[in-house]
Amino acid sequence: MPTGVPIGDARERLFDAADRLLLQGGPSALTSRAVTDEAGTAKGVLHRHFADFDDFLAQFVLDRAHRMDERAAALRDAAGTGTVAGNLAEALTAVFESVAVGIVALVTFRDELRARLRETWPAGVPVLTDAVEMIADYLAAERELGRLDPGAEPEGLAPMLVGTAHLLFADRTGRPPTAEAVRNAVASVMGGVLV
Template sequence: MSPRGVTIPEVRQQLFDAAEQVLLREGPSGLTGRAITREAGVATGLLHNHFGDLDSFLAALFVDRAQTATRRLQDLPTRAGTATVADNLMAALEMLFAGNLLALAGLALARPSIVPRLGEALGEGTLELDAGERLFATYLEAEQRLGRIPADADTASLALALVGAAHQLLLTRGPHAPDLRERMRCVVTALIER
């Protein structure tokens, strides 16, 4: 535990990382202030001192992780023409799985009370919830121009189907399900090799 009055460097990220661990281990119902601070090894009141209440904290966590995931996917369109389309898509989807963003999306479904707090958590910034989907679409359009995706393919719908399938598989199987990646590869293959 941290002593009272001692500043903890990077406390936001420490609490965010702890919350992710609790979420992955116990699911949305296990996310309590006490569970998060215990996981982080800090005083129980620290979360409330920095964020006011649990919903504000969870909204800030969601925004932080969504922005991080979007940054990780930024180079996806530049991969067009390299490796295989399926391998590039799987690598991008792996970033979503590894970043636990889809588990956090499940949190928003389980705790709708955090949704109105997203605006507060953003402050002056913006959160484009469809940013990942748009990056997938941009990548698929680039592959389409290279002839690696059929010319008549609806790339926006393919991107939506990929992201939607990833959400569904993660929410119903969990991030550590043994068949998650295998099932996702089957979906990717079915969608792009029509």
């Protein structure tokens, strides 16, 4: 790769390459060489933008976690429309069909990455904690609209829904769960709180 050739937004290009590698090969596929090769950049580009590879990985994970903001806004906007179970199933599928399952494995796989994330991320695993917050906010909105039992506890239901969806999508080698399987799982967790 020639030097001095502009490559656009190098950070985003490297992050997109990490997405593809993580989805295709899991956490062990992410090396600095693999990322720069996938991005079509010189290895020095990564080190020009990040202190080291763990810094790159931490920034990648945080970037992907912050992308949950758009999904959260869309889900909140869906409150009062469609069905609660359908909206939840769609949102959970969108989260876990993305790179989220791979990020969970990546954070679990790399001790140094977890240590770096703890500097800026207070607890939990980025993306999963965002998903829990997104679901809890949505459930609170639906409860206010009267579509959930007034005694429903969004803060308890949200982690159960995210955990259930994570288990459904965790097998990266098999086929993803069907939409019906996700809806059934959501309906099971929601039990008697749907009005």
